[in-house]
Amino acid sequence: MTSERRGSAKRRKPSYLVRQDEVKMLKTKLQALKKQLATLQARPRSARAQILDVVGANAALRELIHSQQLTVAGAQSMMAGLQITISEALGHTTVREDYDTVDGDMVNGDIDTSIWNYRLLSTDSNEITSEVNKVVLTEYFDESKQMGGRPCAVVVTDSVDVDGLYPYNPGERVRRDISATTVLTEMRRKKQKCSMSTAGEQGAITVRADEEAKHSGEEMIDDGEEEEELVVVMQRAAFMKMHRPEFEISRHAMRSLKEGITSWGEVEVQSIRGAVNA
Numbered sequence: 001m002t003s004e005r006r007g008s009a010k011r012r013k014p015s016y017l018v019r020q021d022e023v024k025m026l027k028t029k030l031q032a033l034k035k036q037l038a039t040l041q042a043r044p045r046s047a048r049a050q051i052l053d054v055v056g057a058n059a060a061l062r063e064l065i066h067s068q069q070l071t072v073a074g075a076q077s078m079m080a081g082l083q084i085t086i087s088e089a090l091g092h093t094t095v096r097e098d099y100d101t102v103d104g105d106m107v108n109g110d111i112d113t114s115i116w117n118y119r120l121l122s123t124d125s126n127e128i129t130s131e132v133n134k135v136v137l138t139e140y141f142d143e144s145k146q147m148g149g150r151p152c153a154v155v156v157t158d159s160v161d162v163d164g165l166y167p168y169n170p171g172e173r174v175r176r177d178i179s180a181t182t183v184l185t186e187m188r189r190k191k192q193k194c195s196m197s198t199a200g201e202q203g204a205i206t207v208r209a210d211e212e213a214k215h216s217g218e219e220m221i222d223d224g225e226e227e228e229e230l231v232v233v234m235q236r237a238a239f240m241k242m243h244r245p246e247f248e249i250s251r252h253a254m255r256s257l258k259e260g261i262t263s264w265g266e267v268e269v270q271s272i273r274g275a276v277n278a
Helices: 002-010 015-042 047-089 209-216 251-262 264-277
Strands: 093-102 113-123 129-144 150-159 174-190 205-207 228-242
Touching: 047 093, 047 113, 047 264, 174 251, 228 251, 228 264, 251 264
Parallel strands: 129 174
Antiparallel strands: 093 113, 113 129, 129 150, 150 174, 174 228, 205 228
């Protein structure tokens, strides 16, 4: 009995050999599983699976497009009411007599383009009524060659010279002509303490970098470098002209109209900043 136990103990396989055998067996199974996976991946997917993928992609695209349409509509609504907001800030009473617009999908098939035409009648503190008949063209570019491939938005405004449906009335109103161009671009700079700031006369509007990261889905990594923030730069050029009316108007009233026109740009920047902060 004792000799048999000793013989069985001598025939016992070392643990490291057992582990080697287990490793070899697992590697063999792994190779077999890899071959099975490659075979499954090489098989053409079923028509049902492909249709489900297409349906899911279409649903995601519809949701994205709907979100973009809401954003564009909100921006257009703000721009449409901006003139009245500015007039109220200047102490004028403004009424929009006519408003017409061409949606983006009707202009070159591009939703990022739109054309507006509207007439405004404003009465200032001197009870002088002025009228504006303008055409506004807005367009957004995802990548602008002129801006080094960066996004760019352009707003062009011009006055209507002759309107057969709504002619100017120089006997009762002062005609104001406005030709202006506004270009909005984006850039990044070192993050400052204030989330909103004005950069010189260009009217730069700063958006907090964490808000930008939240909308774009990007994560901010703190690796010891200074954080950056997104800055939207607005550049403006405008030409404004007042036509002398056929009725008598005092120098004080005319000077007040001119001062209101010169203050227009500053109030516009303040109104846009207020809309961004809202």
